[in-house]
Amino acid sequence: xxxxVRFLTRRFIGxxxxxxxxxxxxxxxxxxxxxxxxxxxxxxxxxxxxxxEDKRIQWADSFVLVYSIxxxxxFNILPLxxxxxxxxxxxxxQEKVPIVIVGNKRDLHHQRVVSSEEGRLLALxxxxxxxxxxxxx
Numbered sequence: 001x002x003x004x005v006r007f008l009t010r011r012f013i014g015x016x017x018x019x020x021x022x023x024x025x026x027x028x029x030x031x032x033x034x035x036x037x038x039x040x041x042x043x044x045x046x047x048x049x050x051x052x053e054d055k056r057i058q059w060a061d062s063f064v065l066v067y068s069i070x071x072x073x074x075f076n077i078l079p080l081x082x083x084x085x086x087x088x089x090x091x092x093x094q095e096k097v098p099i100v101i102v103g104n105k106r107d108l109h110h111q112r113v114v115s116s117e118e119g120r121l122l123a124l125x126x127x128x129x130x131x132x133x134x135x136x137x
Contacts, residue, residue: 002135003066003104004040012136057088062098067119069103069132070111075118082126100129107134 006012008025023038039056063085067074082099089097103119105111116132123130 003102003133004038006135008038054088057085062100064100064102066102066104067114068105069114069116069119070105070108072113075103075114075122078122079126082128096127098129099126100131101126102130103132104135106132107136 002013004021004023008023020039020041023036023040025036025038027034027036039059041056065078065081067078069075078101082101085099086097101119101123103114103116119132120130122128
């Protein structure tokens with residue numbers, strides 16, 4: 001949630017509840033106006049029954065999966081999530097689904113447990129984009 005709010009408002013808010021939100025945002029890319037709808041789901045709600053997760057996957061055109069560089073468990077769940085997304089989306093069409101892996105909390109390097117190299121290698125092995133960022137900065 002912190003990363004989404006930072007992207008949309010340029011403000012950092014450190015604490016969020018465990019609620020999901022759908023945000024809408026207009027963005028200009030290459031001179032074209034684009035309307036984004038962002039379904040922000042906290043990790044605690046991603047473990048719900050499969051029908052809720054499948055509904056979210058079918059709703060989306062692309063995915064940004066965020067993990068904390070300070071939390072190994074949030075990183076370790078990514079391969080399974082990505083395989084699930086690809087099976088659901090790419091099984092229906094021949095198009096590659098856009099997925100980006102984002103390591104957050106780069107500013108907390110002293111608490112890092114997942115290296116940048118691990119993130120890059122995971123993204124490369126799963127054919128995803130990769131970024132490491134800090135919502136706080």
